Amino acid sequence: MEKQPRLLCSVLSVQRRPYEVILNCAILAWKETQTTKKHTGRGIYGAVKAGSYYVPMCEIISVQEKDDESPSENSGKWQKVPQSPVDSCQHAFTVSYVERTRQHCWRCSEVTFHCPELALCLLWVQTIREQLALLTNRPKHLLVYINPFGGKQRGKQIYDHKVTPIFSQASISTDVIVTEHPNHARDHLKTEADLMKYDGVVCVGGDGMFSEIVHGLVSRTQRDEGVDENSMKDTLVSCRLRIGIIPAGSTDCICYATVGSNDPVTSALHIVVGDSQSMDVCSVHDSDTFLRYSVSLLGYGFYGDVLTDSERKRWMGPARYDISGVKTFLSHRYYEGTVSFLPAEGNSGTPRDKFQCRSGCNICRGSSSDKLVSKDENNLPDAERQDDWTVIRGKFLAINAASMSCACPRSPKGLSPAAHLADGTTDLILVRKCSRLDFLRHLLRHTNKDDQFDHSFVEVYRVRQFHFTPRYQDCDSEVDLRESGVGSKRFLSQICREHKACGCIQAQSNWNCDGEILPHSAIQVRVHCQLISLFARGIEEQSVFEDPYALCAI
Template sequence: MCFCPKPDTKKLICDCVLNDDLIDESCDQKMTLVRLYYAIGVGRHGWKVEYLSLQADANHNDSALFNYIRRIRDIIDGYKRPKRLLVFVNPFGGHRKARKIYENRVFPIFKLASIEVDCIVTERANHAKDLLMDPQVRLNTYDGVICVGGDGMFAELLNGILIRTQRDHGINWSSFESSLKAPKITMGVIPAGSTDAVAYATTGINDPITSSIAIVLGKRLNIDVSAVHHRDEDKLIRYSTSFLGYGYFGDTIADSEANRWMGPKRYDWAGIKKFIRHRLYSGEIKLCIEPSDGSPKDSNVCTNNCEQCAKAALKVRDQLNEDDAPACISIRGKFLAINAATLTCRCRMTKNGISPKAHLGNGCTDLILVSQCSRLDYLKYLLRTAMSSKSPFDLNFVDVYRVREFEFNPIVSPTSGGNRRPLSASVWNCDGEVVDEAAIHVKVHCQLISLFATGIEVRDN
């Protein structure tokens, strides 16, 4: 809300923002025009800022206008909206436009909402994570921690906040058997990366304005987090919110590291090379399936106010009905790709996502196993995943499972001297970062973090 002495003002930000500190001083001013800023939905998933001009009457009854503003402020203050944010901007990710996006599109909206912001431009990898884990950084003085960047930057903040929270509460986060403590602080992401899968999955669009509006309005939802551990050691590798990929997608991300100068196009180039190579990996996957969790082939899509996610939040995980007894299986074979999607993982490279029916807060990850097949068949899988309305899960060499936990072991063979080595090992693509350890144990923690987001809204064009 702002006081504009000139009715023809066109700027998004006006010089006088009516917050709690300035509103009493403003009552002595002659208010001729006040703009009331609000958000409206545009298109299928977007939001934008609009304003309503309130003009004093011909008798210059500005006291009535001021009282009206005061009443509006009282109503707004009744909502749980952030008043102070810690923002990290990654100037290196994606198309290297994060800083401009923040300065020109995001900060003006934060200023309109009278939000106090501490902004840090990161200078190196894990800069934000190191700061968040520093006990001298008082996270309890902020209402949210926001990243302006891509999925890798968001994962960095996620790991810093989660490890800090477990450490502060004396929880052994290295053990996959530990029950994790949910952070009190809410996270947020302003999309400015190469894929922006977290933004797509939680708002339906990778629009910085839409994500900024969700933050200032205090829209929140809880999302799942996958904890990735060493299989043979009681040690955490990292936390993940969106994607794990072994084989094709792991090799692609590893190969792309040498071509960062290419920007997002490096993923396309690396993907083409790995498709031509068509390398298979032997391994064993152990998983348990609970009937009540549904299947990645189900028809229901996760939207805001999702019933399935609401039920998962209320469900007591260690008290299963007899009908919900898990069916545990072990699968051995040769695989082109092993993918786990905790979110849909929708991005510019996949129209509907790696797993279009994945849910934000059902406590599960969708496990996708692509077994040995021809190059032509694998191309069909990639094309269906990227752009087709046909489901890739209908292909006879693709198996999908909705699981809360799984374990992967690369197949090993004896060598001289009694040693054992992997027949052929790939690496894991974990939210865009390379994980060299092939043998892992993954456990999903239901709705572990709170995120500023609207969820996927269902509205007509």
């Protein structure tokens, strides 16, 4: 604070008390000065320090001149004729800034400074505005998509009542599209939207809506850059526009895991201050056909079945997941197949680490510098790393790949508490066939402090790529048919589904791909490090949110 040159320093009054107010390019600070005797008009203040506050410049939302003909903010009555210079501040300006409350939630707070002269008031307003204008990471024009049917169907209401006032206060202009059907946002982004006009895209909805935005933006970027999404080997190009999520869905895990809460006002403020958090994206292929992208959970077996069942209960809102969860748990289906994966190497940590990915995470930062090195291991052709692949066959209740923690209100630490948002890896969790009671124990550990990986039937690996093949596709008859020259994999699956005698009629699950059903079993997945960016900063350290004034009071 002391090292920055002061831009302005004045004595101004806040709630009729004198404060020394200092502005430099990093902070706005105000500290109370106490008069040794009541101010006489000779302008001498005592030096006794009382309360001191500061707000980082990057967390100031706006500054407005205040019309002092209005009722005073304290009494609600018209202000009296002032008695002394400190009280005589007829000119005032209000600074709106971010204040931290509980559980990583942010609120918009205000402080009004009264000035003795109009010129001084204007100088403060102009100087603060000039400093804010230097913060070039802040968005000015946004494209907003609202899913009116997500979650409890309150997306439009949440946007109109909670977000619009904050955006207009921060002078952010918007083009708003209320979606009319599924994939409306995705297709608009992919083919129609004039993206050059915007500094970011905002989605109001749940994880499914966010997934639409990711698909629209990533596909559009690849098309514009001439990258073939169907090729698993092509390195995808990162998207220019950041994505903001206003949570109005059922699980809201992406918002929760990148911000720490699913509060719409908090998300709007992260957009306003222009935060940036890179995120990994998995591409999901079936041979040379691109299927989908995933940023949070790819789940086969349990989570695939919960989702498939819950789609029929959409009318229930978020409760559908609990009902389908219990039903799926009771059905206790397991699935047979082969998982093969390329483990992550280097300084990527492990899924059993005790520390978690937090704002400014060193592991993610390390991965971003790796990414700049042109030839990382990820770029090596698979053939060159053939020996590094691990193959596991078995009967699984669930196969989950968590590219981030997947923390959500249902499970505050998430599916993989130590997963990183932007490290270029996903945590592959294999839950082998076990008793119902053991599986329940495992599920319950997602809701308490116990380690959900500490079971003999659970394995977890940090990987860069993985493949899954259900048993029916790699049973012996496949080899026989191949040898006898009979057609493609698709033809083979067809036969297998109908051919009960080969024993491969074993039921198949679907993949839950960020809350969307992927009606494929055999998939190949590759993590693309930091392909997209969000208006977020990762979850702030506990100390910041436990002490709401840690950043404001000095």
